[in-house]
Amino acid sequence: MDLRSGLDFVFALLAMAIAISMPAYADEEPVRIAVEGNFPPFNYLDANGDLQGFDVEIAEALCTSMKTQCTLVVQDWDEMIPGLLAHEYDAVVSSMSMSDERREKAAFTQRYYDSPSNFITAKDSELSSFTPTDLAGRKLGVTLSTSQLAYAQDNYAESDIVVFDSSPDLYDGLADGEVAVILEDKLAAFDWLNNTKAGQCCEFRGDDIKEAKYFGDGAGIAVRKDDLDLLARLDAGLDEITEDGTYNMINAKYFPFSIR
Secondary structure, three states: OOHHHHHHHHHHHHHHHHHHHOOOOOOOOOEEEEEOOEEOOOEEEOOOOOEEOHHHHHHHHHHHHHOOOEEEEEOOHHHHHHHHHOOOOOEEEEEEEOOHHHHOOOEEOOOOEOOOEEEEEEOOOOOOOOOOOOOOOOEEEEEOOOHHHHHHHHHOOOOEEEEEOOHHHHHHHHHOOOOOEEEEEHHHHHHHHHHOOHHHHEEEEEEEEOOHHHHOOOEEEEEOOOOHHHHHHHHHHHHHHHHOOHHHHHHHHHOOOOOO
16 A cells, blocks of 8 residues: 555544534424523523523533534523424523423423422511412512413412513512512522622512423423423433533532522
8 A cells, every 4th residue: 555545544434433423403494492681590691791500501401412403492481382393403402491381382391490489578478378369469570471471370479460571670570569478489599699798688488380281391392392302312412411420510600509
């Protein structure tokens, strides 16, 4: 074998090795993943306008597990499901609870975290019980297009329900005294209550609320009902990042306890 033939042989072996090591889905279009970007610590925009948070890191870990490129898309919460169905993106990784209403429109992976809802008041509030009678006539704050809004509308019709555009606006409304009490996802509010100066005003009150009719079986990743291949790949990815410890590392970065 002459030198040129030998080099050609070596280059052929290198090309074969590179081809074998390339991700299985390298030639596919990137998976587009929608995130709200306004629900800290799960998803939010930092000072540079970049997406950060638990949901974002879970999405990135899943893309690595699936060996595929992903594009993160910032989407307003109230348009999240319509945008998915309109093919504006392929999946939603944005702390979406798997309610019965949402399951009618989209398919969901296994649960990737679970969180009850809770009432929150100012620390000096006289409220200690939160039955519909207790809150009749009082201003109850909730966030637009959330399971908490649906729950409040069905169970607290005698309250003066005040709807805020986002969770940060909801927290400001409580801190400023615009509402007497809010109903919010416990883990999202945990960050505000424990890690912000403004949150020192307030505290959880009452029992955890877990009603599958409204809040489903925790948070899942939504895809279109006909996208069964992506659904299977995401479920397999969740299994892998759980087994290899990636999930626990991300969990520990944001919460001092397991949220799975």
